[in-house]
Amino acid sequence: MITLTINGKEVHTPKGSTILEACQQNGIPIPTLCYDPDLRLAGSCRMCLVEIKGRPLYAASCVTPAENGIVVETESPGIVAARKVILELLSARHKFNCQVCEKNGDCKFQDYCYQYGIKESRFIYGEATNYGINDPNPFIERDYNKCIMCTRCVRACEEITAARAINVENRGHHAKISTAFDGNLADSSCLFCGQCVMVCPTGALTSKVSAGLGRAYEVDKVLTTCSYCGTGCTLELNVKNNRVVGVTSNRTATGSPVNKGALCVKGRFGWDFINSPDRLTTPLIKENGQFREAGWDEALDLVAKRLGEVKNEFGPDSMAVFTSARVTNEENYVAQKFTRAVLGTNNVDHCARL
Amino acid sequence: MTEEKRIVLRNADLINPKKIEDYMQAGGYQGLEKARLMSRSDLIAEIKKSNLRGRGGAAFNCGLKWSFVPTDAPVSYVVCNFDEGEPGTYKDRIIVQKDPQSLLEGMAICGHAVNSKQGYIYCRGEYPYVVELLNLAIDQARGKGLLGDFDIEVRMGGGAYVCGEETALIESIEGHRGEPRFKPPFPGVAGLWAQPTVVNNVETFANLPSIVLNGPEWFAAIGAPNYPGTKVLTLTGDVANRVSIEVPTTATLREIIYDFGGGIKEGKKFKAVQVGGTSGGFIPESLLDTPIDFDSMRGIGATLGTGAVFVMDETRDIVDITTRIAKFFEHESCGKCNPCREGTFRAYEIMKKINNGKAVAQDIENLTILSQVMEKACLCGLGQAAPAPILTTLKHFYPEYQARLQIH
Numbered sequence A: 001m002i003t004l005t006i007n008g009k010e011v012h013t014p015k016g017s018t019i020l021e022a023c024q025q026n027g028i029p030i031p032t033l034c035y036d037p038d039l040r041l042a043g044s045c046r047m048c049l050v051e052i053k054g055r056p057l058y059a060a061s062c063v064t065p066a067e068n069g070i071v072v073e074t075e076s077p078g079i080v081a082a083r084k085v086i087l088e089l090l091s092a093r094h095k096f097n098c099q100v101c102e103k104n105g106d107c108k109f110q111d112y113c114y115q116y117g118i119k120e121s122r123f124i125y126g127e128a129t130n131y132g133i134n135d136p137n138p139f140i141e142r143d144y145n146k147c148i149m150c151t152r153c154v155r156a157c158e159e160i161t162a163a164r165a166i167n168v169e170n171r172g173h174h175a176k177i178s179t180a181f182d183g184n185l186a187d188s189s190c191l192f193c194g195q196c197v198m199v200c201p202t203g204a205l206t207s208k209v210s211a212g213l214g215r216a217y218e219v220d221k222v223l224t225t226c227s228y229c230g231t232g233c234t235l236e237l238n239v240k241n242n243r244v245v246g247v248t249s250n251r252t253a254t255g256s257p258v259n260k261g262a263l264c265v266k267g268r269f270g271w272d273f274i275n276s277p278d279r280l281t282t283p284l285i286k287e288n289g290q291f292r293e294a295g296w297d298e299a300l301d302l303v304a305k306r307l308g309e310v311k312n313e314f315g316p317d318s319m320a321v322f323t324s325a326r327v328t329n330e331e332n333y334v335a336q337k338f339t340r341a342v343l344g345t346n347n348v349d350h351c352a353r354l
Numbered sequence B: 001m002t003e004e005k006r007i008v009l010r011n012a013d014l015i016n017p018k019k020i021e022d023y024m025q026a027g028g029y030q031g032l033e034k035a036r037l038m039s040r041s042d043l044i045a046e047i048k049k050s051n052l053r054g055r056g057g058a059a060f061n062c063g064l065k066w067s068f069v070p071t072d073a074p075v076s077y078v079v080c081n082f083d084e085g086e087p088g089t090y091k092d093r094i095i096v097q098k099d100p101q102s103l104l105e106g107m108a109i110c111g112h113a114v115n116s117k118q119g120y121i122y123c124r125g126e127y128p129y130v131v132e133l134l135n136l137a138i139d140q141a142r143g144k145g146l147l148g149d150f151d152i153e154v155r156m157g158g159g160a161y162v163c164g165e166e167t168a169l170i171e172s173i174e175g176h177r178g179e180p181r182f183k184p185p186f187p188g189v190a191g192l193w194a195q196p197t198v199v200n201n202v203e204t205f206a207n208l209p210s211i212v213l214n215g216p217e218w219f220a221a222i223g224a225p226n227y228p229g230t231k232v233l234t235l236t237g238d239v240a241n242r243v244s245i246e247v248p249t250t251a252t253l254r255e256i257i258y259d260f261g262g263g264i265k266e267g268k269k270f271k272a273v274q275v276g277g278t279s280g281g282f283i284p285e286s287l288l289d290t291p292i293d294f295d296s297m298r299g300i301g302a303t304l305g306t307g308a309v310f311v312m313d314e315t316r317d318i319v320d321i322t323t324r325i326a327k328f329f330e331h332e333s334c335g336k337c338n339p340c341r342e343g344t345f346r347a348y349e350i351m352k353k354i355n356n357g358k359a360v361a362q363d364i365e366n367l368t369i370l371s372q373v374m375e376k377a378c379l380c381g382l383g384q385a386a387p388a389p390i391l392t393t394l395k396h397f398y399p400e401y402q403a404r405l406q407i408h
Helices: A019-027 A077-091 A110-113 A150-159 A195-199 A265-269 A297-316 A329-343 B020-025 B030-037 B039-050 B061-067 B091-098 B098-115 B128-143 B168-173 B202-212 B216-220 B253-260 B294-299 B318-332 B338-355 B361-377 B381-385 B388-396 B398-403
Strands: A002-006 A010-012 A049-052 A071-073 A139-144 A166-169 A176-180 A204-208 A220-225 A233-241 A243-247 A284-285 A288-293 A321-323 A346-350 B079-082 B116-125 B151-156 B197-201 B230-237 B244-248 B271-274 B283-285 B308-313
Touching: A002 A019, A002 A139, A010 A019, A019 A284, A019 B079, A019 B381, A071 B271, A077 B338, A077 B361, A139 B128, A150 A166, A195 A204, A220 B030, A233 B091, A243 A265, A284 A297, A321 A329, A329 A346, B020 B128, B030 B098, B030 B202, B039 B061, B039 B202, B061 B197, B079 B098, B079 B168, B091 B098, B091 B128, B091 B202, B091 B230, B098 B116, B098 B128, B098 B151, B098 B202, B116 B168, B128 B151, B197 B202, B202 B216, B230 B253, B244 B253, B253 B271, B253 B308, B253 B398, B271 B388, B283 B388, B318 B338, B318 B388, B318 B398, B338 B361, B338 B381, B338 B398, B361 B381, B361 B388, B388 B398
Parallel strands: A002 A071, A321 A346, B079 B116, B079 B197, B116 B151, B230 B308
Antiparallel strands: A002 A010, A049 A071, A139 A204, A166 A176, A220 A233, A233 A243, A284 A288, B230 B244, B271 B283, B271 B308
């Protein structure tokens, strides 16, 4: 264990911890923008700066090791002044339209501006950034006028999804997140998994599918398992007025042991079928070329009867069963058991083999 | 009067830099030969004892830096920082152009000390003609078997100022965007391709053959005790003689400007000198008797840095010059960390406003708080040093700023 002093209090932390981790373990709040425990460290937003006695420079606590005997101040006047300047610098390039922003109420940048009382920026000189919002894709809204360049999206794209669709282009104040040759996401290696949306601390990256349907504080989050495939990813259905209005990630190890919040395009953006009027909610039986609604007992009886008739007339090998990767291993097992033991044929296959 | 003392430039203009035989005849590679007879720890102890401090700008103790490389590291690298991006600095080019073998020998000595088999020279992108000379010199040294199992490769920079920062330089060699890494880990522990790496400046390496050959006591006795040896300086701006010189570190700025530089040209009066390149502080007349050694410079809020000495005469407009410098940093900020990316941009915007006579006192206050935060909060040396010209000119030449303000 390592012993250090934070804000006048002696605290202990395991060897190898950063100062940020030592603070988190001891309930000392530190603001962070670029830090994400699941991503490679950047140390670049400088919000988590702390003062270490005897060192001339402020240290980014997310990347600075906790050492025995160091004396750390997390909210000294100098640190607060530095955080204010950083927030004001970001405010000078950030488009504030919180009243219509999807992230209102769930935005780290907004929270810190509130916490540090940033009513206006002293550094609005010259032109503000003015990037267009024009990426014609059905899923991800990219509004880089709200981007604070934390690069969490770049790291998530590379490290979680390994798509490497986006990176930083240009230098200095003109640096911005971009696909190769600054094209559309659809023309890049983007898989529209939305991991970038998951990690974005501001409203720069949001879901187009959920746009306008409800803010984070208006929805109940219902933890469930994605029904699209057998992987079994955990996700949170965002429910407002008894309707699903979005999907967000649960990133905890206990809440999301399979996928740690990572989802694919279907799980994150493909939920609008739930309330679709085209959705089948009862079995249909076709009679004289027309479908009619039926109950489950009637439908299953009909299927059993017809399968029996086909088997008697043409033999079991006249039938085959194909199963799907959308169902679980257990369901696939039952399907092949049914095919072999009930239908009596080995004609069984699975789409994953194709 | 202080006289030139040549250690790094001992062979300058006396030998043909394209002929390794000339270098050998002048005592070349005897330092390396002697170093190889020493154990690794003895060699590092010798360099530590000489108190040679890095000549690239940060003045870190050279032997101490080498000692950070773990003794059991299976792979380690020696990297020479020849990016030399500070405007007004050309000392490394002079050293390499006049005596390239001196650099190679120094790198090989370091290679022996840290058990490295591979060195890289990261050469400024604007120096393609020097790369040719370096490659010729490497071929000659290799051909004579002088480097032994140590090899050296030259890599070209792409022109980004930030790649003179050692970790951005490493990122660039690895083929990534030139952006600095956070430290720790320091390159001595995890540098190039995550292996232990020593990064030293050209001038630091070029000092090594003489130190090994003549012993650490000899070197430590030259110049200032806390920053011994010599410093190669490049004089630019309004001096009569725009020359490069090598002087003991006890020389004062006044001696450099008036004795070596021949004073201010056309008989004008001195106004200011900026030492260390664009990121250096501005020094007024009253502080000219300060010796150039690193600690004395730091004592007056300036840096020795790269040893560029940029002299301005009485006709020069300090606010205009500082605005141009702010523009330089706005252009060269890599964009990784918030305070530098946004700070250099806003500092330039405010400087332009002041320079155009449209600013009020509040703007100067904003500029000051921004600069003070950048100095302490930025990720790397670029952002930390970028405000130095602003803060030092505000301190020493405030009336010039005041004269530009709108009266309210």
